[in-house]
Amino acid sequence: MRFVDEYRDEAAARRYAELLRGLATRPWTLMEVCGGQTHAIVKFGIDELLPADVTLVHGPGCPVCVTPLEMIEKALEIASLPDVTFCSFGDMLRVPGRDRDLQSVKAEGGDVRIVYSPLDAVRLARQHPDRQVVFFAVGFETTAPANAMAVFQAAALRLANFSLLVSHVLVPPAMEAILAAPGCRVQGFLAAGHVCAVMGYREYRPLAEKYRVPIVVTGFEPLDILEGIYLCVRQLEEGRAEVENQYARAVREEGNRPARALVTDVFEIAARKWRGVGEIPSSGLRLRERYAAFDAERRFGVADRSVEEPTECISGLVLQGQAKPGDCPAFAGRCTPEHPLGATMVSSEGACAAYHRYRRLAVGTGP
Numbered sequence: 243m244r245f246v247d248e249y250r251d252e253a254a255a256r257r258y259a260e261l262l263r264g265l266a267t268r269p270w271t272l273m274e275v276c277g278g279q280t281h282a283i284v285k286f287g288i289d290e291l292l293p294a295d296v297t298l299v300h301g302p303g304c305p306v307c308v309t310p311l312e313m314i315e316k317a318l319e320i321a322s323l324p325d326v327t328f329c330s331f332g333d334m335l336r337v338p339g340r341d342r343d344l345q346s347v348k349a350e351g352g353d354v355r356i357v358y359s360p361l362d363a364v365r366l367a368r369q370h371p372d373r374q375v376v377f378f379a380v381g382f383e384t385t386a387p388a389n390a391m392a393v394f395q396a397a398a399l400r401l402a403n404f405s406l407l408v409s410h411v412l413v414p415p416a417m418e419a420i421l422a423a424p425g426c427r428v429q430g431f432l433a434a435g436h437v438c439a440v441m442g443y444r445e446y447r448p449l450a451e452k453y454r455v456p457i458v459v460t461g462f463e464p465l466d467i468l469e470g471i472y473l474c475v476r477q478l479e480e481g482r483a484e485v486e487n488q489y490a491r492a493v494r495e496e497g498n499r500p501a502r503a504l505v506t507d508v509f510e511i512a513a514r515k516w517r518g519v520g521e522i523p524s525s526g527l528r529l530r531e532r533y534a535a536f537d538a539e540r541r542f543g544v545a546d547r548s549v550e551e552p553t554e555c556i557s558g559l560v561l562q563g564q565a566k567p568g569d570c571p572a573f574a575g576r577c578t579p580e581h582p583l584g585a586t587m588v589s590s591e592g593a594c595a596a597y598h599r600y601r602r603l604a605v606g607t608g609p
């Protein structure tokens with residue numbers, strides 16, 4: 243396939259691995275931020291191609307995985323109401339709450355629908371004025387523009403029966419939380435290319451300078467990832483800590499200005515909880531006060547719900563690069579994609595699900 247095959251060329255991948263073998267003179271630990279990159283790394287065996295001195299740990303970049311349990315519980319509570327049509331992308335339906343998921347609410351008769359865009363939910367609200375239509379707005383900076391557009395349209399149409407359950411998180415504050423944590427072993431980052439396609443990469447420069455870490459904006463195909471690793475290790479070997487853009491075919495320094503302007507109009511920065519990690523200051527988005535009428539938490543009175551995370555699942559450590567899925571005693575035993583205990587086993591971008599699919603027989607060693 244054009245624009246895909248050329249980024250999966252095996253001979254070129256082996257050349258990158260050879261270059262890295264000649265480049266790395268001591269151990270380096272890098273973190274890929276995005277769950278899509280994690281999936282590609284495990285699927286294509288990129289980590290197994292690398293020299294022993296270069297270790298990859300997996301970051302918090304799967305939006306399904308980091309959505310906190312209490313937000314899942316809020317979704318379940320709202321979706322169970324008789325006059326609500328609850329809309330979500332399909333990957334949220336099997337994320338476990340305390341004792342059920344959205345799929346089981348649907349099976350019990352709840353009106354839970356999979357949509358492919360938040361604008362589909364706006365359309366449903368127009369078609370069914372007798373129903374309260376709620377869209378589960380989960381994700382990083384990548385999905386924020388479409389969710390902002392949905393609210394913008396609903397406001398323009400004066401829809402009184404549309405709202406968003408917002409659980410938006412932002413990548414740079416999570417990277418800073420990882421870097422500031424005691425015992426952090428991450429020495430360089432592969433930043434998520436699609437996030438930077440929206441937001442640009444200027445906001446990473448203060449992080450690179452403050453923590454002396456190279457940050458390479460990286461794409462998702464095997465050769466993208468290998469080039470990102472190469473650029474990161476080259477900086478480390480040369481004692482540099484800069485922001486570089488490997489994914490120049492999709493990312494500009496300033497990002498997508500109209501998309502950013504729309505997000506800023508509709509949302510403001512706020513503290514957010516991350517599943518397994520806890521609250522990180524200024525790490526998420528919430529609706530601005532002028533769009534408060536579209537806030538499902540306020541509309542349905544669930545804003546104050548609080549739920550403790552179960553201690554058995556160590557996905558918080560996995561998401562911070564402090565453990566790998568095989569370190570979890572429940573991996574592939576009590577926790578499988580069919581019966582997930584934690585969100586990192588549900589989403590195809592989750593590290594546990596990726597290891598279960600591609601490495602089940604090989605895991606067992608820590609990072």
Ligand code: SF4
Pocket residue numbers: 554555556557560567570571572573574577578582583584585586587594
């Ligand atoms: S294997 Fe399951 S229980 Fe263990 S960390 Fe992953 S999601 Fe959590």
